Amino acid sequence: MHKENAPVSDDPLHPHPQRSTVSSFPARPRILVVDDEILILEGMRRLLAARDYDVTTANGGCEALIAIGKQQFDVILLDLGMPDLSGAEVLRFVADRSADTPVIVVSGDSTIDAAIRALRGGAADFVRKPYEPEELLRRVDNTLTRRRLERENNHILQRLQQSEKWHRFLVNSSPDFIYTLDCDGRFTFVNDRVESLLGYTREDLLGQHYSTIIHEEDLARAEHVFNERRAGDRSARNIEIRLKCNPGMRRPRLMNGRCKAVELTATGMYDEDATLFERRFIGSYGVAKDVTERKQAEETVHYQAYHDLLTGLPNRALFRDHLALMLAQAKRSHKTLAVLSLDLDHFKVINDSLGHTIGDELLLAVGARLRQCLREGDTLARLGGDEFAVLLPTLLSRGDVEQICRKIIQVLSRPVYVKGHEIYISVSIGACVAPDDGEMIDSLIRQAEIAMYQAKAQGRSRLQFWEAGMQAPYSERMQIEADLRRALARNEFVLFYQPQVDTVSGEVRGFEALLRWWHPQRGFLSPAEFIPVAEESGVIVPIGDWVLREASAQMAEWRRAGLPQVRLSVNISARQLESPDFVESVMRAVQVHALDGQQIELEITESLLMRDFEANAIKLGRLSASGIRLAIDDFGTGYSSFKYLSRFPIHTLKIDQSFIQELEREENLSIVNAMVAMGRGMNLNVVAEGVETQSQLACLQQMQCHEMQGHYYSVPMSGHDATALLGRHTRGFVEAAG
Numbered sequence: 240m241h242k243e244n245a246p247v248s249d250d251p252l253h254p255h256p257q258r259s260t261v262s263s264f265p266a267r268p269r270i271l272v273v274d275d276e277i278l279i280l281e282g283m284r285r286l287l288a289a290r291d292y293d294v295t296t297a298n299g300g301c302e303a304l305i306a307i308g309k310q311q312f313d314v315i316l317l318d319l320g321m322p323d324l325s326g327a328e329v330l331r332f333v334a335d336r337s338a339d340t341p342v343i344v345v346s347g348d349s350t351i352d353a354a355i356r357a358l359r360g361g362a363a364d365f366v367r368k369p370y371e372p373e374e375l376l377r378r379v380d381n382t383l384t385r386r387r388l389e390r391e392n393n394h395i396l397q398r399l400q401q402s403e404k405w406h407r408f409l410v411n412s413s414p415d416f417i418y419t420l421d422c423d424g425r426f427t428f429v430n431d432r433v434e435s436l437l438g439y440t441r442e443d444l445l446g447q448h449y450s451t452i453i454h455e456e457d458l459a460r461a462e463h464v465f466n467e468r469r470a471g472d473r474s475a476r477n478i479e480i481r482l483k484c485n486p487g488m489r490r491p492r493l494m495n496g497r498c499k500a501v502e503l504t505a506t507g508m509y510d511e512d513a514t515l516f517e518r519r520f521i522g523s524y525g526v527a528k529d530v531t532e533r534k535q536a537e538e539t540v541h542y543q544a545y546h547d548l549l550t551g552l553p554n555r556a557l558f559r560d561h562l563a564l565m566l567a568q569a570k571r572s573h574k575t576l577a578v579l580s581l582d583l584d585h586f587k588v589i590n591d592s593l594g595h596t597i598g599d600e601l602l603l604a605v606g607a608r609l610r611q612c613l614r615e616g617d618t619l620a621r622l623g624g625d626e627f628a629v630l631l632p633t634l635l636s637r638g639d640v641e642q643i644c645r646k647i648i649q650v651l652s653r654p655v656y657v658k659g660h661e662i663y664i665s666v667s668i669g670a671c672v673a674p675d676d677g678e679m680i681d682s683l684i685r686q687a688e689i690a691m692y693q694a695k696a697q698g699r700s701r702l703q704f705w706e707a708g709m710q711a712p713y714s715e716r717m718q719i720e721a722d723l724r725r726a727l728a729r730n731e732f733v734l735f736y737q738p739q740v741d742t743v744s745g746e747v748r749g750f751e752a753l754l755r756w757w758h759p760q761r762g763f764l765s766p767a768e769f770i771p772v773a774e775e776s777g778v779i780v781p782i783g784d785w786v787l788r789e790a791s792a793q794m795a796e797w798r799r800a801g802l803p804q805v806r807l808s809v810n811i812s813a814r815q816l817e818s819p820d821f822v823e824s825v826m827r828a829v830q831v832h833a834l835d836g837q838q839i840e841l842e843i844t845e846s847l848l849m850r851d852f853e854a855n856a857i858k859l860g861r862l863s864a865s866g867i868r869l870a871i872d873d874f875g876t877g878y879s880s881f882k883y884l885s886r887f888p889i890h891t892l893k894i895d896q897s898f899i900q901e902l903e904r905e906e907n908l909s910i911v912n913a914m915v916a917m918g919r920g921m922n923l924n925v926v927a928e929g930v931e932t933q934s935q936l937a938c939l940q941q942m943q944c945h946e947m948q949g950h951y952y953s954v955p956m957s958g959h960d961a962t963a964l965l966g967r968h969t970r971g972f973v974e975a976a977g
């Protein structure tokens with residue numbers, strides 16, 4: 240019998256092409272008839288040919304071997320007793336050579352032994368001679384049918400094996416972990432992926448309960464999925480679960496962590512043989528997709544979306560979330576909470592001058608110090624740049640806020656040491672309280688910020704509670720700040736020049752450079768509309784540099800044009816003066832155009848000079864040593880004592896226009912008189928600012944103040960007009976001089 244199955248290809252993806260096609264019988268079955276007796280041979284040939292079989296005859300054993308060697312037959316009818324080569328030998332040859340060709344022995348030996356021998360020798364059937372033609376034909380038909388069925392069975396089996404091998408290959412090379420469980424939840428199959436995923440071998444897991452590999456915190460959820468009894472669309476899909484890696488794995492590095500996040504899809508398995516009504520549950524199978532990397536990426540994205548990457552503190556989004564949560568809680572428990580907005584004073588100057596690395600370190604140190612001042616449940620966030628926010632979720636009174644802010648201000652007033660620099664920093668804090676000041680998240684944050692700007696405007700390093708009415712300037716301020724940052728690059732600034740005139744000769748002694756901004760939408764803006772914002776945001780430092788360079792370039796142009804050498808006064812802002820390379824930037828502007836230092840006068844307000852007395856004295860001393868002049872602007876408004884002022888290398892006093900414009904008031908008259916006298920006594924040049932009328936002029940002249948600036952002579956004019964004024968042969972305002 241032909242039981243042996245055809246071998247299956249080892250490579251399931253490249254099966255042998257012949258094996259995958261169904262071999263079928265030819266249209267006419269081919270039959271070989273072997274007998275040494277010609278008459279019998281011919282008789283059988285006729286009989287079979289009449290049935291439309293394709294018959295070949297072999298007269299004896301040797302001829303039979305030749306015929307078998309030439310072609311494949313579907314049935315061989317074989318006589319046993321042949322003189323040249325016995326039927327038994329032919330049978331053996333057939334068995335060796337073409338194993339699946341059935342042989343029907345047709346023999347005159349009618350003993351049972353002969354039949355048994357033939358069948359043992361591999362014959363498919365045995366027919367005695369003389370045969371009944373119908374009987375012989377029936378046997379041939381039966382043999383052919385049996386052979387066809389066997390071949391078909393073999394083919395099906397072969398395909399099944401193939402298919403199973405393919406599926407095994409697919410399951411084992413799947414990037415997903417695939418398993419089956421029995422009814423008790425024990426693994427009956429796990430694919431190869433389990434090894435690279437969790438560090439377990441198949442043997443480790445087979446027979447183990449699924450809970451062996453489930454993260455403790457996910458056991459409840461896992462129980463639901465791993466005990467899935469539903470099948471089809473209703474079964475559990477994409478359930479996220481953490482699987483534990485083998486703690487004793489051989490190559491832990493491959494695992495990248497102790498747990499793997501997977502998405503699990505599971506289905507109940509039922510006994511296929513049972514009837515539809517009484518299906519027997521036999522376990523479940525599932526597919527677990529490794530989503531660890533995706534989870535990690537999601538966590539990173541989530542972290543980045545909610546945290547400030549420099550300090551690791553919550554960012555605005557997370558701060559808003561916390562605030563929303565705490566507001567709801569506070570509402571429920573009728574409690575009060577506070578939102579603080581904190582901004583470091585002069586941080587931008589430090590960042591610009593010492594560099595971003597030191598700026599970053601400073602922010603880290605500030606974050607750590609702020610944290611020390613807060614309690615566990617408080618939220619500290621960095622909203623951007625040097626802006627922090629604090630949420631104090633439970634408060635008894637505004638006094639609590641004051642106390643915490645006092646602590647913050649005090650802690651931040653201690654110097655911070657970064658890479659060999661001793662940095663002094665202070666903080667301005669704005670606060671608002673919910674529900675008193677409102678209960679809307681964004682409004683509360685904005686109100687605290689508005690109050691913080693107010694705190695800055697009031698002199699920094701202080702706390703300011705939000706008050707109704709603080710709103711308006713804020714949004715405009717934000718817009719101006721954004722536009723200002725672009726204005727320099729877009730060349731939107733221009734300098735105007737207001738002459739300072741010697742009233743005796745009428746000659747122009749100098750000009751004050753006054754900044755103007757051609758705003759693309761708002762048009763011409765005066766300094767009052769943007770200098771405070773520029774100052775606050777630090778943009779004034781590069782802008783101030785530009786003013787110095789532009790003013791110096793104008794001076795150089797006048798010199799080249801052969802115009803009289805006059806003085807040019809430039810306003811200096813607080814941030815500029817505080818900037819560590821202030822002295823160098825002034826020198827650079829002067830030196831680039833080879834100007835005489837005497838031609839440049841820096842206007843610094845009285846109050847600014849007094850703010851950081853010692854440091855300013857050093858800087859201005861250095862500038863004065865190279866000839867640069869110093870003017871005290873808005874003199875009279877700062878109430879500073881002459882004793883201190885005398886420590887600075889001052890050349891000019893500019894009497895503030897507020898005194899001049901109300902000169903008719905008795906008290907102003909005496910103050911201005913005293914200031915002019917003091918200035919002259921100290922041998923200083925005294926300039927009255929904001930002179931508008933003939934009477935003011937006359938009054939000032941009487942006081943021996945002979946240099947004036949104001950609308951009486953001229954409003955600030957363009958560089959072109961200033962050049963024209965200088966070029967007049969009268970050199971200014973001789974006709975107007977009184």
Ligand SMILES: Nc1nc2c(ncn2[C@@H]2O[C@@H]3COP(=O)(O)O[C@H]4[C@@H](O)[C@H](n5cnc6c(=O)[nH]c(N)nc65)O[C@@H]4COP(=O)(O)O[C@H]3[C@H]2O)c(=O)[nH]1
Nearest residue numbers: 753754765766767786810811812929930931948949950951
């Ligand atoms: N009512 C009246 N006003 C007169 C008269 N004469 C002059 N003024 C105005 O008085 C201001 C004098 O400048 P300031 O006291 O230095 O005050 C300046 C100065 O503190 C600041 N500023 C202007 N340019 C710059 C700059 O380049 N850098 C810095 N940091 N500040 C600047 O802006 C302030 C305002 O500048 P401006 O609007 O140009 O206003 C100028 C000028 O136009 C007058 O007779 N009557």
